[in-house]
Amino acid sequence: MTVSSWRLKVQHRTGFTYAGKVDSSYNEARMSPRNETRQAVLDARVEVWPTARTYRYEDYWGTIVTAFDVHSAHESLQVTAAATVETLPAGDLLPSTGGIGWDELATPANVDRWHELLLPTPRTAIDEELTELAESLKAVEPTPHGAAMALCERIRDEMTYEAGVTGVQTDAVQSWRQRKGVCQDISHLVVGLLRAMGTPARYVSGYLHPNPDAAVGETVVGQSHAWVEWWVGRWTAFDPTNGVPVGERHVVVGRGREYADVPPLKGVYSGPPTPARASRSR
Template sequence: MTLSMAMSVSEQLESAARWRLQISHETSLRYDGHARASYNEVRMTPLESAAQTTLATRVELSPSVPLWQYTDYWGTRVTAFDLQRMHESLTIRAVSVVETSPSPRRADLAEQVDWARIVRMTESGALAEFTTPTDRTRLDHPLRDEVLRRVGGLDPHEAAAYISTWIHGEMAYVPGATGVHTHGQEAWESRSGVCQDFSHIAIGMLRTAGLPARYVSGYLFPVETTEPGVTCEGQSHAWAEYWAGGWYGLDATNDVTPGLRHIVVGYGREYGDVVPHKGVYLGAPRSSLAVSVKLTRLA
């Protein structure tokens, strides 16, 4: 197996140019009856980083109510609101415009961080939350032993790349095969899942190998090469980042390094820390959910 993640067409063509992308994410809840009240948190606003600039963003609601915003413990921007009147449905629409730039390639890294430095960092407790297993990222003993056997002797970036390619080769992307509560170990045993599962498995393997790792929630523009003005149907996406002197991305679903097409919304230990929309309501016992994501390359 190759020790480096496959380079996609878009990665081969990436230059210093930035992409400007618009994201429109709409979530609609319809209750089987009336809801008398609800409290909600939305994590759909892209972050600011060295590789990403958020130029504009807004969250709209129907029915309309006041919003308040804050940054959570993990650095994700949260929009919160409560609806204290009868309603049969709730629609949340988040629209943002971002500019993205290429991520550094592992081969271009000026500083090769060795395992000793990573061990010192983890032993200091500075990244303890990203080294400790969670329910969704915990792996069983046989799989952990297999990870250590396979990546032993590799440097940190080689180990991460190997893990990405291994997962991508073993797992089948099958929408509906798993749910939001599925553990990475369960998805691995079935060898099927979606990006959330690929990411939980990757995080579990990276942590087993000795690399602090975190979950990234965001979006992926689905077309590798396109002219400005193209709008695509999309969906929320997830990938992983590992710490090796800095944070580096790893998209095991596609076996690529996150770059121009990846839009970061937030970070956490696992999916539960950065759910796009979560809330509670008082009223009808059943509800239906519809989600639409449209991504447009503007420039």
């Protein structure tokens, strides 16, 4: 059997514009893909303006962090990450009845092992209505994996993808009440509901090639993307926004409990009291 891989060149540019000149800033960028089973990073670099010395490390969740300080006066900050990545198709997919059962998932050993990925966070906490939805799906689906797939289908049916109606601080309950949001909101909602079922789940940040039929060498404009992974004896990755398994068009950058664990760029600065304004990330 022939496995068709993709080679993607990704350029991600983002930054801050301050209210005035700042004396110094201390920053972390999570914009670099990492080597793992279904993707190989052939080249990766992060450039900063104003120029600053950078150093890299892996954070608690395994995401590559590029840290840097700027100690000259500046009114804006720009970070550009570029990478060349080879990706593979989704591969061996679990059937709806695959994976471990509810009883095994709930054993003390598994609950203890994945404790941090079973707890609600500020953006994934759910209310009574959503808890009832999680319980109803769990009651009718014979396996955790089947329930997760049914959940993704339900959320995709109920939610409308619409940019500009939510922000990075929007939580799962807010996006559910308006039935609108973007990939970040949909992923937070799915993660929160999975955890309410007792299924360990994590939020994944990365990139998605928007056109599966693009010609070789064609340049396309996209944005950062988010999807989910759940553990049912093994980790399964799924893109609930598009209703597809994670495959060759997806590039993983980081994983965590929610967006706050994997923001592309964050930092603190010494300067005007008015908050910095993030420039468009693409």
